[in-house]
Amino acid sequence: MIFKNTKPKDLACFGVTTFVLVVCFTLISVLSGFEHESQRYKTMMVTVVLVFFFLYLVYEPLRFLVMAIDYATWPDEDQPYKAERGITKPNHIAYLKIRLRSLRSELLITERHQNEKLNRRYKHIAGDLLLYGSYFVALMVVVVMQEDQCLYYNTSNMQRLFRDNTSVTYGLSEVYFIYQIHYYLRITMIEAFFAPNTYGYEGWWAMEQWQKIGVIRLRQVRPVHSRNGLRDPEWDTTTYSPEWRLPYQRLHYTDKFWRIYDPFRPAEFEITFLNGLLLNFNHWGYLLRYPELAGYIVLLMSTKVNCLKQIEYLKSYSWLNRNTSALFIDFTMYNADMNAFTVITLRVENSQFGVQLPRVHVDTVRMLGSVETRSGFELFVLFVYTVLVIQFGRGVFSKIWHDRTALHEAWTLVDLVIIVLNIFLLGLTIMRDIETDDLSDMIETNTRGQYLDFQRPLVLHQVLGIVKGFLVAITTMRLWKVLQFAAVFQHFTHTLFYAWRAVASLGVIILVLLMGMGIALAVPNGNNAEVFHHIIQAVITCLWYSVGFSGGIKPADFFHGGRVLGIMLYLVLVFLLAILLMNVFASVIYDYFNETGRDLKEQAGVKQITFWEFLRIEYVDVCTRWFRCGRKKYQRRGRTVAQNVEWTLSLQEEERLNKLPKPRISDAERQADYMRRGERMFKLMSILNAQVEMLERLVLGDENGNLPTPQASDSDPEDMPEMYRKRRTVELGQI
DSSP: OTTTTOOHHHHHHHHHHHHHHHHHHHHHHHHSSOOOOHHHHHHHHHHHHHHHHHIIIIIHHHHHHHHHHHHHHSOOTTOOOOOOTTOOOOOHHHHHHHHHHHHHHHHHOOGGGGOHHHHHHHHHHHHHHHHHHHHHHHHHHHHHHHOOTTHHHHHHHHHHHHHSOOSSSOOGGGOOSTTHHHHHIIIIIIITTTEEOTTSSEEOSSOTTEEEEEEEEEEEEOBSSSOOTTSOOOBOOOOOBTTTBSSOOOOTTTTTSHHHHOOOSBOOOOOOHHHHHHSOOEEEOSSOEEESSOSEEEEOOSSHHHHHHHHHHHHHTTSSOTTOOEEEEEEEEEETTTTEEEEEEEEEEEOTTSOEEEEEEEEEEOOOOSSTTSOHHHHHHHHHHHHHHHHHHHHHHHHHHHOGGGGGSHHHHHHHHHHHHHHHHHHHHHHHHHHHHHHHHHHHHSOTTSOOOOHHHHHHHHHHHHHHHHHHHHHHHHHHHHGGGSHHHHHHHHHHHHHHHHHHHHHHHHHHHHHHHHHHHHHHHTTTOGGGSSHHHHHHHHHHHHTTOOTTOOGGGGOTTOHHHHHHHHHIIIIIIIIIIHHHHHHHHHHHHHHHHHHHHHHHOSOOOOHHHHHHHHTHHHHHHHTGGGSOOOOOTTOOHHHHHHHHHHHHHHHHHHSOOOOOOOHHHHHHHHHHHHHHHHHHHHHHHHHHHHHHHHHHSOTTOOOOOOOOOOSOGGGSOHHHHHHHHHHHHHO
């Protein structure tokens, strides 16, 4: 510890000096007349913290590296030895204090505490528990703090507003035919966003807090061939004239009105590394998978009149026809009060049956994470988390530096994965903030007629969530390893180790039966029941129903293929899978738990101290120093000391008589308990003797504890009692 060998007087002086400095700086900052804005004050504090991080992470290692090179190249061999600070001059009083402290420690340390191998193991566990436990708690706080549960309500409301009919808008769920898409675009996507509000300007009719950023993008994907069979379709990239005619002819008004009159050219996406990394994904539709970087794009205008002209033009020249595979409507909204973005993707799939399959996808996220938008508590939590991550990395690299063989251990590799994920998390956060800031600059500098693609920062935000999930899972697994000192965790771990083969085999049997039941239910019932319309969904429904959940499943869904077949499949699902196999699965795990518990009891052997007993003895000085005020003071209660002792012994005797009889112990245990009590009595006697001698030297001796030399006596030493004769011999020997 830092203040282990420091005198109490020096500690008091340090505490008073620190208090005076803190009070002075606080008064100067508050009463000096300078007033800073809260945002600027946060920026100043963050800058100071970053300077300190740079000082201790970059400057200090370089300074020590230069000093090490200097000392290794030109060592100073003539430097005299200096004694350690804090060590007092040896005398009788200092010796007795050390002796008294040693005797008190021996009184606490029993024979069971003298297993050095177990003590070193517990010491290592205590350090790991402090390191991984504090990091795990900080990680949980960071994850919970960055996830706003209130965003769910906005996501749900947005889905309802664009999916269902309202008194003003046309719901996407009511779009059944391809010609209805134009009505939806005109009513819901144009007129609803240019409705006059109470403040006199045009905005969204539903909620004035939400403002559309940029314009709306319409993107359709078209296959080259209308018949593809079982293979994936090839998406068309040919440039067409209006009404999808060939060859393409460039018209004289294309350059001036290209946004309105030239939507038949394929989309041009900038080929960059980030676009290929972040936007090279597919939208999973009901029928096909649709790429993000493909299709024909129309950007609506920023005024209502021009938007209506565009819709009429698209309708007149059949921009949407039978060869349209899917239409995507993309736009972004922002709420300044909540500091939240809503990225909305409306998809309409044109099925082979002639009907449309709509879907509303809404993502509400907070992507502006600068210093100005964070609270003081969030900044403090991030600061603590950063310090703990640095401490965690320092501990891991220090272990590898001193023991190179630790690099081949599996748990060391897990620690390195945690560090890499934290670095990856930092990089993704910086990339997301840069992307969001670039889009914000475009909003400030460019016109309202441009489309702002928030898909890249949205994908980065989603990847951040995935990385956080992996980080929480791996940290939990690492903390599980540290907690193996507890019997509960040992029991569970041993059970998983011994039972994984049986559990895995039974799980495979249940999975095969689930797949068979799912296929058997999907074939006769898939065209009539939503829960069985796809094989994967049918398997999930069977698993859902087997573990006891029946919400959304009606018994009539089983009988579309016939009543007899439905009853047979229902009985197999309920009795064979839900009752028999699930109970067998639980019984196997229960049997292994019992068997592992018996094995652990047999392996226990000699009773050892627990981890908490080790902590109580190891950190007894810390508890005594920091919880000194919690000690119970002696209360006389109007009695003498002898009366209080007698009263306490009588209470203990009554408590012993009222307790249930303890189980009989063996003669060996009784003998060991007798020896332990005897040793404690002798140690207590040694403590009392040391205290009496210290008191005598403090009262009768000088400042160093030396007793005065007794005057010469004419009495014969042989006439003195034996106890005093031994005492005098010891004193003369010390002199």
